[in-house]
Amino acid sequence: GDSVTQMEGPVTLSEEAFLTINCTYTATGYPSLFWYVQYPGEGLQLLLKATKADDKGSNKGFEATYRKETTSFHLEKGSVQVSDSAVYFCALILTGGGNKLTFGTGTQLKVEL
Amino acid sequence: NAGVMQNPRHLVRRRGQEARLRCSPMKGHSHVYWYRQLPEEGLKFMVYLQKENIIDESGMPKERFSAEFPKEGPSILRIQQVVRGDSAAYFCASSLTKNTEAFFGQGTRLTVV
Numbered sequence: 498g499d500s501v502t503q504m505e506g507p508v509t510l511s512e513e514a515f516l517t518i519n520c521t522y523t524a525t526g527y528p529s530l531f532w533y534v535q536y537p538g539e540g541l542q543l544l545l546k547a548t549k550a551d552d553k554g555s556n557k558g559f560e561a562t563y564r565k566e567t568t569s570f571h572l573e574k575g576s577v578q579v580s581d582s583a584v585y586f587c588a589l590i591l592t593g594g595g596n597k598l599t600f601g602t603g604t605q606l607k608v609e610l
Numbered sequence: 611n612a613g614v615m616q617n618p619r620h621l622v623r624r625r626g627q628e629a630r631l632r633c634s635p636m637k638g639h640s641h642v643y644w645y646r647q648l649p650e651e652g653l654k655f656m657v658y659l660q661k662e663n664i665i666d667e668s669g670m671p672k673e674r675f676s677a678e679f680p681k682e683g684p685s686i687l688r689i690q691q692v693v694r695g696d697s698a699a700y701f702c703a704s705s706l707t708k709n710t711e712a713f714f715g716q717g718t719r720l721t722v723v
Contacts, residue, residue, distance in 0.1 A: 501652070533714075538716070539716055540613075540614065540616075540701065540713075540714035540715045540716040540717060541653075541701065541703075541714040542714070543711060586652060586653070595641075595658070595708040595709060596641065596643055596658070596703065596705050596708065596709075596711075596712040597643070597655050597658060597666065598645075598653070598655065598712075599655070600645075600652035600653040600654070601652050602650070602651055602652040603652055
């Protein structure tokens, strides 16, 4: 079945460090890919998305490129801030799947001064 | 425009009791999705409803769980005769149409004691 695998956390970084959170997927067809962020005590918010191969999604300094050949959608940020501390979820939707998301297990990011 | 509202935020039930989780979608949204997040796992799709109709319930456990989205009022996820394994965070999301972005609520954390 369709699935998303992302690196386990927690990931602890110093402020201004480079961030990579790995995400790979298994899916039939050509899914759309998403990164969601969950700040403490809040619901999930869409961070960025890409709908086809080689698309790059970007938002708030975060970016991820849809790599069909490696079935990956790694999240990156050049310089993290303390305010980026949150749980990050990679997810996919199959073509025609509406809003039926398949999520990874989430990666907790802690950024320290 | 208020976001997706879920209540209660925290719910404690004894084994065998019933749990009712409520979700008020964003204004104008008629599509509602319920997801469950078990400890140490990602969010798993449960059910998709569109005003008074269940569109996809492929992720709902066969017994004890039901969902509704009446013409008036919030969507309700009902769990009868709760067991410890039902302890989880339950998230609701809503969207304007099937293929537009879904917005998530803050979740209800159910604890069965």
